[in-house]
Structures are given as C-alpha cells and as structure tokens.
Amino acid sequence: MKTACAILLVFVGALDGTALAQPPVLEATEKKQVVEAAASALEKQYVFADVAAKMAALIRQNLEKGQYQAINSPPEFAERLTDDLRSISRDRHLRVMYAPERIRSRRTLTRRQAQAEQVRKRMTGWATTRSGKSKSCPATSGT
Numbered sequence: 001m002k003t004a005c006a007i008l009l010v011f012v013g014a015l016d017g018t019a020l021a022q023p024p025v026l027e028a029t030e031k032k033q034v035v036e037a038a039a040s041a042l043e044k045q046y047v048f049a050d051v052a053a054k055m056a057a058l059i060r061q062n063l064e065k066g067q068y069q070a071i072n073s074p075p076e077f078a079e080r081l082t083d084d085l086r087s088i089s090r091d092r093h094l095r096v097m098y099a100p101e102r103i104r105s106r107r108t109l110t111r112r113q114a115q116a117e118q119v120r121k122r123m124t125g126w127a128t129t130r131s132g133k134s135k136s137c138p139a140t141s142g143t
Contacts, residue, residue, distance in 0.1 A: 024074065026071065026073065031068050031077065032063060035068075035081070036060075038085075058084055059085065082096045
C-alpha cells in the first residue's frame with residue numbers, strides 16, 4: 001500500500017562540505033531540476049495519483065510562467081514550493097526542504113556503495129565493460 005510521502009529535495013550546489021553562513025544563490029537551471037524532480041517524485045509516489053498530477057502540473061506551470069524567477073534563496077524556494085503543493089493537496093505532511101547536509105551524506109554513501117560494488121565484482125570474478133556488458137574476468141576464472 002502506498003503511503004503519503006514527504007518530499008525531501010536537496011538543491012544542487014553548496015555541496016563542498018563546508019558550513020555556510022548563507023545559502024547559495026539559486027540558479028534557474030537548479031530551480032528547473034528541483035521542480036522536475038519534485039513533480040516526478042509526486043507522480044511516482046504520492047498516494048493520490050489525481051492530486052499528484054495536479055500538484056506536478058502546478059509547479060511545472062509556475063516555473064514556465066516565471067513565478068519562481070524572483071526567488072534566489074534555496075530555503076525560500078523550498079517554502080514556496082511547499083506552499084504551492086499544499087494549495088492543492090492540503091497535505092500537511094508534504095513539504096520541500098533545503099538540506100545540503102543530507103545530499104553530502106548521500107553522496108558519501110553512494111561513493112562507498114560504488115566502491116563496495118567494485119570490490120564485490122572483483123571478488124566474484126565479474127567486471128563491467130564500458131559498454132555496460134558484464135563479462136567474466138579471466139584472472140579469476142577457474143583453473
């Protein structure tokens with residue numbers, strides 16, 4: 001059974017691992033990425049498909065019409081997106097957050113997972129070519 005999901009979106013940028021006194025300025029391309037990621041997540045995961053479609057359409061339309069153009073602060077953008085989504089859903093569990101520390105920890109975890117996968121493949125005798133095809137490694141094949 002699907003459950004209502006709280007969307008956590010983290011903006012591109014401010015990911016260098018340093019503490020920031022002020023959030024970075026949000027660029028138009030980043031806004032577009034965030035809106036598309038939010039809309040896609042809603043369409044795939046939100047419990048009420050019809051409401052998800054309306055919310056996704058609203059934020060995409062607002063982006064196209066320049067409704068977010070004057071917003072340069074990631075926390076303000078997150079708040080505005082939350083308000084827009086809730087204007088349709090009335091779902092107080094739904095929110096967009098600016099949380100750069102979360103993306104830093106996810107990126108670290110992702111790198112570690114990739115390294116662990118490489119080690120696992122070496123140990124089991126499988127490798128992936130650049131074309132994405134798996135092949136047996138001759139050095140680890142049976143003797």
